[in-house]
Amino acid sequence: DSASHLAHGSARLKELIALGAETGPEKILMNLVGKQTDWNVVLKIGNDQYSRYVELLKIEDYLARREKTDAFMEEFKTRAKEFGDPLTLLSKIGEGEDLPKTMGTVVGQLLLALLFPALDSAQAAETRCEQDTANVSLGFALAAYHADHDRYPEELSDLKPDYVKQVPRDAFSGEELIYRPSEGGYVVYSV
Secondary structure (H helix, E strand, O other), X not given: OHHHHHHOOXXXXXXXXXXXXXXXXXXXXXXXXXXXXXXXXXXXXXXXXHHHHHXXXXXXXXXXXXXXXXXXXXXXXXXXXXXXOHHHHHHHHHHOOOHHHHHXXXXXXXXXXXXXXXXXXXXXXHHXXXXXXXXXXXXXXXXXXXXXXXXXXXXXXXXXXXXXXXXXXXXXXXXEOEEEEEOOEEEEEOO
């Protein structure tokens, strides 16, 4: 969608990224887009990188996934810094023999460098929400156990199989959730 909006004029960029800065990658991108950009290249780069990112999101272990996505995001941060310097940007454009394809590559990479950080933040928020949901479900299982036994279990594994099929793990550490029963209640949380 962003590439399509940009293809119809740089004025649309302000709508996409709520531009407030007078310099930096956003301003440079506004001045680059135009008829000299091969938008098929922009779309191909976007599709290829999104596909790469989606594959990383399929990694079930949070720590392994976070390590891979952090490395992936670092590529875009580095690229954004490079493209923030007009001379570096011009030299990259000047290196190409086919101006529309080169412009497509530069615009595609710069656009991704601007958009991917928000995508990564959304992925982290999703993991937090999934963990919160698992913790709440566990709280209901603990309440049911307490109603039946007039006490909380010594270990979360005591909830199996009558109250939960599987005790959720801490998505962030890969370890068991932290659980401390007490006479008046319990504490359970993920890092």
